[in-house]
Amino acid sequence: MTSFRSLEPLIRPGSIAVIGASDEPTRIGGRPIAYMKEQGFRGAIYPVNPRRAMVQGLPAFPDVAALPAAPDVGLIAVPGEAALQAVEELGRRGCKGIIMFTAGFAEVDEAGAGRQRELAATVRRYGMRLLGPNCLGLFNASIGFYPIFSSSFETGWPLPGRIGIASQSGAYGTHVYSAARNRGLGTPICVTTGNEADVTLGEVLGWMAEAEEVEVICAYAEGIRDGASFLAALDLARRNRKPVVMMKVGRSALGGEAARSHTASIAGDDRVTDAVLREFGVWRARSTEEALDIAYAATKRIYPAANTLGMLTVSGGAGVLVSDAAEALGLPMPPMPEAAQARLKALIPFCAPRNPVDCTAQTFNQPDLIGEFAESLAREGGYQSILGFFTQAGGSLTMGPHIRTQMARVRQAFPDRLWCMSVIAAPEVVRAYEADGFLVFEDPTRAVVALYAMGYFGRAFAAGPPTTVPLPEVTLPEATPHEAEAKRILAAAGIPTVPERICRDAEAAVQAAEALGYPVVLKILSPDILHKSEIGGVLLDLADASAVRAGYAELLERARRCTPAARIEGVLVAKQLRGATELAFGILRDPVFGPVAMVGLGGIFIEVLQDVVFRRCPFDAAEAERMIRSLRGFPLLDGARGRPRADLGALARALSALSAFAVAAGPRLLSVDVNPVLALPEGCWAADAVLELAPRPLVGSEREG
């Protein structure tokens, strides 16, 4: 497993040199020093400024060479050439990490990208790690370390807590920090990565997945630059049961455009990103508010894999609303046991005891009943998540204290549950409920999403890392193979293919047809004709020897007419399978995440409805089955419209085998298109396949020869 320790000097250093240190505490080179002084950074601070002996009360140094010791971190707050030079000097002095505010690199133009490559090379040469360039810096409140030029701390310092923020965007990272602080959430660490010439967001996530200061990770990304570290980080976070909430933006055409001009990020294929995040149980948030709702709920560290929601409400209307929201998400709200319902009904005849449990405003006259009802939900209902909806009554001067006392008593008796209150109350009242151990959301719909997310994390943690998938031995040919060869290669990797034979003359074709059994399909076979159907190179439903003989002649004639230069290797005779449902399997190579498998039902499902599912390779048959089941068109494989049920096990095994093949084949495999895959009640077969290969790189001896 990747270790993310090399980021230690950047985030937990013992000393820092500030290149471009300013005496003015609001200047870019002044803020970090002012912040660190105010927050009591425990390490040494070396201001570097050739024009001053003292900076903000600290002795300053004219240049890097004059520093009394090699700093752990060099913070670069000077522009242009001076910045590059400082990095070089810091490297020479034995500095371990660079944090670089300086902008004007890859985000600007090609020349800037060149300077950025140079910068990265310098850093590598000295074995340093680099955060940025074009980043806002970071803070680690636990040691008073503030190499950051945000103005966010004007209105307050980070609160105690365990939410880590990792963001490619600096301004947005501190926006998340400020929004979190504004609602009382503790974020001890925030790291912004900017252009990521060296340290990537994935590495920061990995560091947080290991760091004890962080229990919940809140991330913002415009594009993932390094798949390997990103995947390793998500894997580590899952193993360590640390939920990751991610805003991955740039999903739209417009957003992707904006991302490019912002941190020079390539947003990537959003369907692939989405699949990767789902694979690791990352919650993909659509807004900052949602991200913080979920991070907030996650601070309870209760992640029920078998989540259920029980609701206690004083408003039947809120009960209906929450039922809708829970069902839309897939958060079960099973009914209370019959006996419990009868008991509650005896307590308050007009109550609705099923779930949502409407205890009605009657409880305002008998506050004890609130506790009684809540306890029944916890004990008899056994719900993992319990939402109490008390709206303004929860914050009222007369009812509020009663509600608080009753609910707190029951919560204490069932501390393993996720307890959540939906109340409208003054901030100090909300804080009091929180001090009692409750999550508080004014809006019940937001509460439902957050509670649902805890189960989502719980299932991901319970599932653990996927089973390893054995990889087949694969030897790829020199060049892109023709259909029959492609299928032979796939068959060897465990993907069943339609029985077929290569025939070099009409009589061989007839013999093959007799052996396979009629009806048969005839296809022209040529490495130069990849799209056979376009030239009429496929004949279906040939029912006897004479049809096969005539068909053979016809195919050759068509090939000669349409593509006179094509090398014809003969004709492929294949058994025609009837009554099949058609699917398509595919492999594409994502530039960040490597081979990705795709599955969809054939025809309109893929072309018109884009009803396809993606998954990073490899994966086992159980995962393949989940993919197939999640297709909108899945009912067609499951007996809809009077069709026979397809052999789902065979399909899943074939798809999993294809995913293993894609990994084993290595980077020369550019894409695979298995279309159609014919699904029958027993078995499934690839009827056509295209393998696209990169040319084999010349090895030494060939090059010399």
Next chain:
Amino acid sequence: MTSFRSLEPLIRPGSIAVIGASDEPTRIGGRPIAYMKEQGFRGAIYPVNPRRAMVQGLPAFPDVAALPAAPDVGLIAVPGEAALQAVEELGRRGCKGIIMFTAGFAEVDEAGAGRQRELAATVRRYGMRLLGPNCLGLFNASIGFYPIFSSSFETGWPLPGRIGIASQSGAYGTHVYSAARNRGLGTPICVTTGNEADVTLGEVLGWMAEAEEVEVICAYAEGIRDGASFLAALDLARRNRKPVVMMKVGRSALGGEAARSHTASIAGDDRVTDAVLREFGVWRARSTEEALDIAYAATKRIYPAANTLGMLTVSGGAGVLVSDAAEALGLPMPPMPEAAQARLKALIPFCAPRNPVDCTAQTFNQPDLIGEFAESLAREGGYQSILGFFTQAGGSLTMGPHIRTQMARVRQAFPDRLWCMSVIAAPEVVRAYEADGFLVFEDPTRAVVALYAMGYFGRAFAAGPPTTVPLPEVTLPEATPHEAEAKRILAAAGIPTVPERICRDAEAAVQAAEALGYPVVLKILSPDILHKSEIGGVLLDLADASAVRAGYAELLERARRCTPAARIEGVLVAKQLRGATELAFGILRDPVFGPVAMVGLGGIFIEVLQDVVFRRCPFDAAEAERMIRSLRGFPLLDGARGRPRADLGALARALSALSAFAVAAGPRLLSVDVNPVLALPEGCWAADAVLELAPRPLVGSEREG
């Protein structure tokens, strides 16, 4: 048009009698009096209490008969029989309206439903209007009228403003009020309707659509009881340019269940409700928070039909996020003009001037540039909605005042635009921005939804009421007709049908086939066999006379074998149309909204993918075309996969004609299923149709005979 004036005495009365008046200001019969005294209700208050001479300092009366005058409104705060008796007495005295807190009616059981019917009859007999029973009451802050027993006012009274709240649920209605108040929104009027034995939510909406106190309507519904008044209210609100934001809950199975036990509401077919709300430009909110976001934005009363979004941001990350959100909703963010981009680039070289316009933190050193950039967005960009993202800087002590000054100056110069700020700031700073005329949302994603909604309203207001659709003359047969008759009826109403003939013997069938041209389809014709294909009663692709002859015999044989008792009227010979794309048209009768049309592509699109669109009847061809275009499978009609383009005009005309037919046919028409409708490049034809009719009610003379 319906008038909603009859609700006046309930909402704007001159006097009120409180039946069950309590001296205790926190009791159910005490709160209304305490509230009205405190808020200075301008009318007379008559406490009715047989055991006290004075109630809360007001002279009390032993019973209704003893009142000095007939009150405009009687408020019933006593349980059981006494409540019904009080209503009777109030009616006798000439009271005009009843507000009834009393519960235990239709929401409980069948006996309760009986009592409720009785209550409604009493009220009708005296020409009164009734709010409730089982309601929380209402308030009209503009006249200090508070016949309501909520505890919501403990923490504050309604703020000045123009948002009206209409809610079936009492507790949820006051939750919306409290949530609104908590964020500074003014809601002068809130009406809760409870069981709706008489006054429905629709009527309350209609009253608000006319009332000058209300400019924006925020509604909560579990089930719509009276389609006519609801539709009239929505129509009126649209004509009066008053946006309606509605939470219609009970969309899920679980939620529908909860609604029934709450206000005895039937949630209804959610797809129909959804279509009705869309038809009238009502915004359907998924959460209270979203509803209030949109009501808040609507208080600006700026509804740009051609909405565009320009964004000024200090965070490129926020720009990407907002671009994603805007594109997902369909809110255009066109780029700034080239010349403007060049000018901004000259001002700040590192800025991103396209849109989102990232003015970068550079502007914090030159605050004037903020104004310059904002003005460029308004003047040169010409955006209708302008979002400024300044995060914590907007609330900071150093930058905040500069940002406010700059932005306020530009907003004043362009007061016709929707100006919105996304800042993290203390409540008083937020109020200051609002006082300058800005909408303020901390979360930029929520801002985008609210701004988009203003354009949604704008388009609805601009479109105005739909064009009237001429209705055909329709004479329905006595009983459900057979296929040929059904198609004849539809053809008469303007829906083209496949050329076909009824044949009573094989030779007639051959003649018909020769006349229509081969190939033909043969179908068994019997009023007793509605599902022909189940008994093999349809033969396709008959290519010559002998096939038709054999087919005729075969069909009769099959019918005799499978349904010996069926009356066979012969065989239908129809021209077989090849190469068509199949659709299905349908009509269903919604118990609330009457005939509703449905359209979908045939086969899997309807059965597996539920890819169907609903619309209340009647509607014109333009609307029918919009419906067809909104199908997920629409590309199949538009040339996808090499198919010929279907005749969209013909399809739209046929669907519109069907919708007019459904209305003209009246309530005896229970359903229509036209399936398939064959769409060709020129024209479309109904190939099969089932009309389901209710039996004709006997008229007087028939009954006697």
